[in-house]
Amino acid sequence: MAAVASPCSSSSPEPAGGPASSRPRREDPRRTLGRLGEELAAAHLERLGYAIVARGFRTRYGELDVVACDGHTLVFVEVKTRRGRGEPWDALHPAKRAQVRRMAREYLAHAEDRPRVPELRFDAIGVVVDGQGRLVRLDHLEAAF
Structure with a gap:
């Protein structure tokens, strides 16, 4: 039996990380924190039944954090991550x-x-993690802007 494609399915692969290097690169701590927040936000959206159709989609204006779909609505999600008590x-x-x-x-x-x-729709997800990168709080604002 052939699988039926969902209107939210995407056949494009995740973006590649670029050419491999034998020398380890130092990662910017802000990028690492941002990526952690995006991972937590994507997992949250999947638990709610959304399909993640794009992450880190690059445009000339910047990079979309997460694009998700529930079969009826395409959601552009801006993820903001803070460590500790940041807002x-x-x-x-x-x-x-x-x-x-x-x-x-x-x-x-x-x-x-x-x-x-x-x-x-445009949503915002605010993520707060502790010093060890464990989730402290995740707030999801639907139709944030």
């Missing part, structure tokens, strides 16, 4: 929201295998 929402200012909208337009225009669903 993730401080960085979700109007200029950042406008940037995410521009990146979403680029995704819609250039992602050939994107899901074709009737609704679009």
